[in-house]
Amino acid sequence: MKQRKVSTDSDPGPRLQRLNEYLEKNFPDFFAEARFQVGDDDYFLYARFGQYLARTIERNGADGRVVSRGFTLLNRMARAALRHPRIRQMLVSGPLEYIVDAPKARALARRRLSPAAQGYLESLCE
Numbered sequence: 001m002k003q004r005k006v007s008t009d010s011d012p013g014p015r016l017q018r019l020n021e022y023l024e025k026n027f028p029d030f031f032a033e034a035r036f037q038v039g040d041d042d043y044f045l046y047a048r049f050g051q052y053l054a055r056t057i058e059r060n061g062a063d064g065r066v067v068s069r070g071f072t073l074l075n076r077m078a079r080a081a082l083r084h085p086r087i088r089q090m091l092v093s094g095p096l097e098y099i100v101d102a103p104k105a106r107a108l109a110r111r112r113l114s115p116a117a118q119g120y121l122e123s124l125c126e
Helices: 013-026 028-038 042-058 064-081 085-093 095-100 103-112 115-125
Strands: none
Touching (some): 028 042, 042 064, 085 115, 095 115
């Protein structure tokens, strides 16, 4: 049986870059505005994204595609967070913190987030 090589690289650079590309591709207006306001600070970028997603969900008549893409990004972040503590910190102290504070967003997140992302969300609820 072949041994799999486990990466011990703690630099989330390539994974974070893919997350940033997904964010830029699916939320171009948000991404441009947020980058203009916060520069290259990814912590604030993802915190702003959480705030944006929570507000979008809390409004009645939110576009379902936007919400779906938002949860896809959070699920991708949760998957990357399993290997990179920096991404985990960014996810928990950023987007999930805003979702916990928004009742409609929290209820929807419980149905749409992956088990890993739900675990991070539940840790904030305790």
